[in-house]
Amino acid sequence: MCYLYIMQCSLNKLSYLRSYSIVLKIIEKGEFMVISFDLDGVVMYSAMSSGAFRFMENEIAKWIRKEEDISQEEAINKVWEYLREVSDKMRAEEKFIDGYNWQKIIPIVQKKLGMNKTIDFNYLIWKSCKENKGYTYPGVRRVLEDFQDRNLNLIATTNGLSSYQYPCLEALDLKKYFQKVITIDYTGYAKPRQEAFSAGEIFSAPRLHIGDSLLQDIGGANNAGWCSILYWPGMPESTQKKSCWRRSLGEKHFKEIEDMKDKGLLELYNLNKENLFPDAIIAHMNEMPQLISEIQDK
Numbered sequence: 001m002c003y004l005y006i007m008q009c010s011l012n013k014l015s016y017l018r019s020y021s022i023v024l025k026i027i028e029k030g031e032f033m034v035i036s037f038d039l040d041g042v043v044m045y046s047a048m049s050s051g052a053f054r055f056m057e058n059e060i061a062k063w064i065r066k067e068e069d070i071s072q073e074e075a076i077n078k079v080w081e082y083l084r085e086v087s088d089k090m091r092a093e094e095k096f097i098d099g100y101n102w103q104k105i106i107p108i109v110q111k112k113l114g115m116n117k118t119i120d121f122n123y124l125i126w127k128s129c130k131e132n133k134g135y136t137y138p139g140v141r142r143v144l145e146d147f148q149d150r151n152l153n154l155i156a157t158t159n160g161l162s163s164y165q166y167p168c169l170e171a172l173d174l175k176k177y178f179q180k181v182i183t184i185d186y187t188g189y190a191k192p193r194q195e196a197f198s199a200g201e202i203f204s205a206p207r208l209h210i211g212d213s214l215l216q217d218i219g220g221a222n223n224a225g226w227c228s229i230l231y232w233p234g235m236p237e238s239t240q241k242k243s244c245w246r247r248s249l250g251e252k253h254f255k256e257i258e259d260m261k262d263k264g265l266l267e268l269y270n271l272n273k274e275n276l277f278p279d280a281i282i283a284h285m286n287e288m289p290q291l292i293s294e295i296q297d298k
Contacts (some may be wrong), residue, residue: 039210046168051128073181096190129171139286192220235283
């Protein structure tokens, strides 16, 4: 606990100094900003997450339970252990597109389990979109419209494939807000790799990225020289009372950082602990307009 506290204090200071420096650069440049959004978990709970994944995990879990006397929840946990094992191996080999291609990953797990039933993940996404399985998070649409009115450049930077993300965005009528949707099959790289963010540098304006993953979103944005904003729903009220630029990560985040270090993820992506510390933290999407105004009004 003492170690985590010391680490938090040190990183807080680094984050504040870095944030101040980036804000000054944004002010000095005097251009319209580019605001990049992660999609799943930030902008939307997609039909892929709410429909396609749920059907797939239940089907494979039922197969596992034929062989093992475990609960459905335990079986689902096993399903994701197997899926992540395959996905992590592909990404470690820098097969980034394959590492997020569930149409390829799922059959590998099924073969391992001896499951001969075909699961067409692309069809499941199409079906889930038709059934309106996904939804937009509270306040997101209003914020996107506000930013459009300010002539800000809005893009989405995601590790999803275009064949997954486009139907989900269109089903929720969200695609119209983004000038560009940067998917993994477009860049050939996954966040947090710097190349995944480079595709968003078609605009010369200063760039900010908002996401909910310390590794993929915050680590990637910081490493690319972008301003990083962590979306942390469920933030304690005591933390919410502070300025977005002065908020601290929670204990769960520091444990996550240590876990990433132990698993070799920081070394894999050439990151250090400081790279995982955001410039600002928001608890609700409706805090974004004020945060951007603070920069524009300087």
